Amino acid sequence: MTPQATLSLPLLRPRLRRRMGVTARGIAGVLLLLAVWQISVPLVGLGPYFYPAPSDVWLAFVDLVRKGILPVYLADSVMRYLVGLVAGAGLGIAFGVLIGMSRKASLALSPLFKFMFAIVEVAWIPIFVVWFGYGIETIVLALIYVVFFPVLYNTLLGVRTAPQILVNAVRSLGATRFQVLRLVILPAALPGIITGLRLGAGFAFRGLVFAEMVAAKTGIGYLIFEGAQAQQTSRTIVGMIVMGLLWLAIDQFYLRPIERATIQRWGLTVDAAERG
Amino acid sequence: MMSGTTAPTIERAPAMPLRASHRFDAAALGTLPFLLILGAWALLPYVVDYPAYMLPSIGTVVDYARESIRDGSLPRDIVASLGRLALGFVIGMGLAIPLGVAIALNRYVADLFRPVLSFLQAIAGIAWVPLTIIWFGMGNGSVIFVIANTIFFSALYNTVIGVQSIPLALTRAVRSHGGRGFALLANLILPGALVQILLGIRTSVAYGWRALVASEMIAGSNGLGYMTMEAVQWQRTEKIILGMIVIGVLWVLMDRLVFTTIERKTVARWGLLQR
Numbered sequence: 387m388t389p390q391a392t393l394s395l396p397l398l399r400p401r402l403r404r405r406m407g408v409t410a411r412g413i414a415g416v417l418l419l420l421a422v423w424q425i426s427v428p429l430v431g432l433g434p435y436f437y438p439a440p441s442d443v444w445l446a447f448v449d450l451v452r453k454g455i456l457p458v459y460l461a462d463s464v465m466r467y468l469v470g471l472v473a474g475a476g477l478g479i480a481f482g483v484l485i486g487m488s489r490k491a492s493l494a495l496s497p498l499f500k501f502m503f504a505i506v507e508v509a510w511i512p513i514f515v516v517w518f519g520y521g522i523e524t525i526v527l528a529l530i531y532v533v534f535f536p537v538l539y540n541t542l543l544g545v546r547t548a549p550q551i552l553v554n555a556v557r558s559l560g561a562t563r564f565q566v567l568r569l570v571i572l573p574a575a576l577p578g579i580i581t582g583l584r585l586g587a588g589f590a591f592r593g594l595v596f597a598e599m600v601a602a603k604t605g606i607g608y609l610i611f612e613g614a615q616a617q618q619t620s621r622t623i624v625g626m627i628v629m630g631l632l633w634l635a636i637d638q639f640y641l642r643p644i645e646r647a648t649i650q651r652w653g654l655t656v657d658a659a660e661r662g
Numbered sequence: 663m664m665s666g667t668t669a670p671t672i673e674r675a676p677a678m679p680l681r682a683s684h685r686f687d688a689a690a691l692g693t694l695p696f697l698l699i700l701g702a703w704a705l706l707p708y709v710v711d712y713p714a715y716m717l718p719s720i721g722t723v724v725d726y727a728r729e730s731i732r733d734g735s736l737p738r739d740i741v742a743s744l745g746r747l748a749l750g751f752v753i754g755m756g757l758a759i760p761l762g763v764a765i766a767l768n769r770y771v772a773d774l775f776r777p778v779l780s781f782l783q784a785i786a787g788i789a790w791v792p793l794t795i796i797w798f799g800m801g802n803g804s805v806i807f808v809i810a811n812t813i814f815f816s817a818l819y820n821t822v823i824g825v826q827s828i829p830l831a832l833t834r835a836v837r838s839h840g841g842r843g844f845a846l847l848a849n850l851i852l853p854g855a856l857v858q859i860l861l862g863i864r865t866s867v868a869y870g871w872r873a874l875v876a877s878e879m880i881a882g883s884n885g886l887g888y889m890t891m892e893a894v895q896w897q898r899t900e901k902i903i904l905g906m907i908v909i910g911v912l913w914v915l916m917d918r919l920v921f922t923t924i925e926r927k928t929v930a931r932w933g934l935l936q937r
Contacts, residue, residue: 415773
């Protein structure tokens with residue numbers, strides 16, 4: 387019962403009520419979609435191969451979980467995604483700092499990277515298949531490739547915005563190159579790195595699903611692809627829904643908290659929700 | 663402020679007379695990695711033993727490029743791919759902008775649709791290909807659906823952000839002068855959101871371009887993606903490499919000729935707005 391608590395209570399209430407309204411309407415939207423989908427199935431009447439109902443999809447989901455297929459596929463996909471993301475981001479940060487700090491490296495590597503960036507990772511998959519066959523190497527390489535560039539360019543942007551005055555100040559106090567990197571450059575580049583990671587994570591997620599369609603025998607992408615091949619369309623839709631939920635979970639529980647903890651704390655982005 | 667602007671000029675001053683030779687150095691350094699890669703490519707067969715189909719010689723790729731231009735197959739694939747991208751772009755943007763404005767302007771509509779749309783955005787693009795093959799068969803229908811779907815969700819997001827970033831003060835100013843309905847839309851909402859929509863085009867098309875190549879690989883019957891993936895079966899690696907180079911060059915051209923122009927014009931507009 388501190389004075390602050392009593393002061394903030396009336397402010398909190400309408401906000402809470404508004405938030406509950408948002409959730410309720412959001413759930414209503416999802417239910418509405420499901421209802422329209424379920425009702426439209428007998429009206430369209432094209433059979434479960436062409437247009438399965440939500441109930442068919444639910445049964446397929448239960449079946450996939452009971453047989454243990456879905457958990458294994460999910461684990462495989464997440465593992466490939468993490469390996470690709472971490473390796474790609476690591477390389478992107480390293481080269482971003484290198485190009486940002488060394489003029490020679492920048493001159494030598496920028497044109498090459500610009501050209502490589504233009505050859506999207508999707509286009510590399512056929513030749514990776516020829517070189518490494520169908521499997522994890524092809525998928526992880528494609529993911530590294532797709533994460534690398536956004537992280538690289540945003541790291542570079544961050545490094546270049548590091549105030550020269552601070553670099554000079556730290557240097558005049560006798561800092562080594564590595565200390566300049568650790569004390570000035572990296573903290574200044576962090577928001578850029580996070581932005582790049584977020585962009586890269588989004589591209590990589592789609593890249594993962596595509597690579598698994600073409601070059602894997604497990605995983606969510608494979609489930610989506612194989613379901614359609616085997617005329618089990620409800621399995622394809624289970625795969626798509628799991629994919630969507632997985633991305634929302636990654637976004638909600640990992641990417642946004644990281645962004646909040648770094649960029650927003652320093653007031654560098656304004657959340658669109660705060661404006662409205 | 664003053665010290666901040668003077669410090670770099672002092673540092674830069676001695677470098678000025680060296681500019682011409684510096685530019686030469688930059689070009690030389692920049693082409694070096696390309697030369698190294700081409701050199702390694704040319705020398706590799708003498709150093710490592712590998713089956714010829716794994717990596718064709720530079721000459722084979724050049725020969726194939728010449729041949730495919732002469733028989734018209736490469737231009738046909740390029741035109742097919744770009745045409746699909748353009749059609750998918752028009753459909754996606756055409757649907758996304760009105761819906762995005764509607765969502766951003768009405769809080770209840772926004773609340774109702776946001777979870778569904780952000781979920782659909784998460785599965786947008788290539789994941790639809792197997793389903794579209796069932797619905798539309800292999801070929802144009804599937805590929806265009808996937809591109810339009812991809813661009814739609816990206817553009818929708820940008821439109822919503824664009825409308826929401828219009829300062830409330832401006833909306834109130836227009837309202838207090840009696841502007842509502844269509845006048846508000848035409849004079850404030852659309853121009854206000856335009857900058858964000860235009861700046862978002864690059865990302866949207868970047869996603870769309872990937873979706874195009876990827877869906878052509880799985881569901882296409884021609885086009886650049888089909889050309890490269892089909893070549894895997896026949897181990898025509900020179901075809902794959904040519905396809906990759908063309909995909910890269912086309913993206914660079916689109917980036918330079920289209921998006922950079924759009925962004926320059928947008929920034930110019932922005933400058934006008936601020937004055």
